[in-house]
Amino acid sequence: MEWLARLGSATLARFSAMGRATFVLTGALIAKPQPMKHIPLTIQQMYVVGVQSLSIIVVSGLFIGMVMALQGYTILVDYGAEGSLGPMVALSLLRELGPVVTALLFAGRAGSALTAEIGLMKATEQLSSMEMMAVDPLRRVVAPRLWAGMISMPLLAIIFSAVGILGGHLVGVDWLGVDAGSYWSIMQSTVEWNEDVMNGIIKSVVFAFVCTWIAIFKGYDAVPTSEGISKATTQTVVYSSLAVLGLDFVLTAIMFGIE
Amino acid sequence: MNSRKTEVLVGAFVALAIAALLMLALHVANQGARGNGETYNLYAKFDNIGGLKVRSAVKVGGVTVGRVENIALDPQDFTPVVTLSISADYNEFPETSSVSILTSGLLGEQYVGFQPGFSIDGVENLADGDYIEDTKSALVLEDLIGQFLFNKGSD
Structure with missing residues (x-):
């Protein structure tokens, strides 16, 4: 009986959390647009979320491209197929690693910061005092961060893929001596704009939405104590990563599963 | 800040x-590799297209002149019909040309090799919608091995 009650209360808590998450999302997104007021706020947040994540994205993209070229070369060279290094690096980056690794890094670098910031605003009662002044915190605080995340992450994923391909060029062509012409030309004849590049961008838009939503909701819903904020930050990173990896499988199955 | x-x-x-x-x-x-420039369509019937895919290259002596636009099965005689979309820059292939399905390298992609025929008097050029009569099918490795074993057995 006791465990039944616990199961029930856990289920109810899940559902009410999902309801509150939807409430935060609709409250932030569905409103009369006020471009004069909100575009500067969004740009400010894009600086925090996007520009400040740039260094980690560029460095990881470069090294992941370099490692993939190195690993791919040692296998492909046995078959005399090292000319296929270009498409291998480009396709894995554009289809999978670009969107997914960017989303994971974004959750760790920017998502956790968003949660902690909004959680601390709640703990220090900045959000309630905004409400007292008839300023809707969902629109003033949450909406710019949501938009900034959703715009920044696809841009970061594109940069990640491009830098990774250059990194692969650095190791594959400049160091290991794959022919530069075949690196680029076989890549060009293999990679499709719609099939590979656009699908990767669609993936990163979905991940951006999910990661930012989780980060913002966890901050907005945090228990307003120092312990609660630390827990919410941890949950943001864990839930975002799991959601990204799970969704990635679903999206890949939809996009590339059936020929 | x-x-x-x-x-x-x-x-x-x-x-x-x-x-x-x-x-x-x-x-x-x-993205830009196919869109630019006018193209015209030629058709070719093969017995077996092997691993040919839509968007495979059509090459004349190694130069890509077009792509495979469509692959369908003729409902009457059940042979594959391949639609080749050829760049309009190359519109003076004679009717006696032949096509064959080739493989680039041992394990590479399959492509359509286009062999221009001789143009002598009375031979017209291929135009949009024409069928190429002289075709050579893809080499299927399993058939080859089967034939080899059969010949060995009958010796």
Whole structure:
């Protein structure tokens, strides 16, 4: 009986959390647009979320491209197929690693910061005092961060893929001596704009939405104590990563599963 | 952090992303490879197309002149009909030309090898919608091995 009650209360808590998450999302997104007021706020947040994540994205993209070229070369060279290094690096980056690794890094670098910031605003009662002044915190605080995340992450994923391909060029062509012409030309004849590049961008838009939503909701819903904020930050990173990896499988199955 | 500097940095960030997208578009993907220029369609019937796919290359002496537009099965005689979309720059192939399905390298992609025929008097050029009569099917390795074993057995 006791465990039944616990199961029930856990289920109810899940559902009410999902309801509150939807409430935060609709409250932030569905409103009369006020471009004069909100575009500067969004740009400010894009600086925090996007520009400040740039260094980690560029460095990881470069090294992941370099490692993939190195690993791919040692296998492909046995078959005399090292000319296929270009498409291998480009396709894995554009289809999978670009969107997914960017989303994971974004959750760790920017998502956790968003949660902690909004959680601390709640703990220090900045959000309630905004409400007292008839300023809707969902629109003033949450909406710019949501938009900034959703715009920044696809841009970061594109940069990640491009830098990774250059990194692969650095190791594959400049160091290991794959022919530069075949690196680029076989890549060009293999990679499709719609099939590979656009699908990767669609993936990163979905991940951006999910990661930012989780980060913002966890901050907005945090228990307003120092312990609660630390827990919410941890949950943001864990839930975002799991959601990204799970969704990635679903999206890949939809996009590339059936020929 | 003043607002002006933020705006400049965000602008640089977006510009960088656009530059990366342009690089992907121009250097990595083959978006422009088929769209530019007029094309015309030729048809060819094969007995077996092997691993030929839509968008495989059509090559004359190694130079790509077009792509496979469509692959369908003729409902009457159940043979594959391959639609070749050839660039209109190359519109003077004689009727006696032949096509065969070839493989680039031992394990590579399959492509359509186009062998221009001799143009002598009375031979017209191939035009849009024409069928190429002289075709050679893909080499299926299993058939080859089967034939080899059969010949060995009958010795």
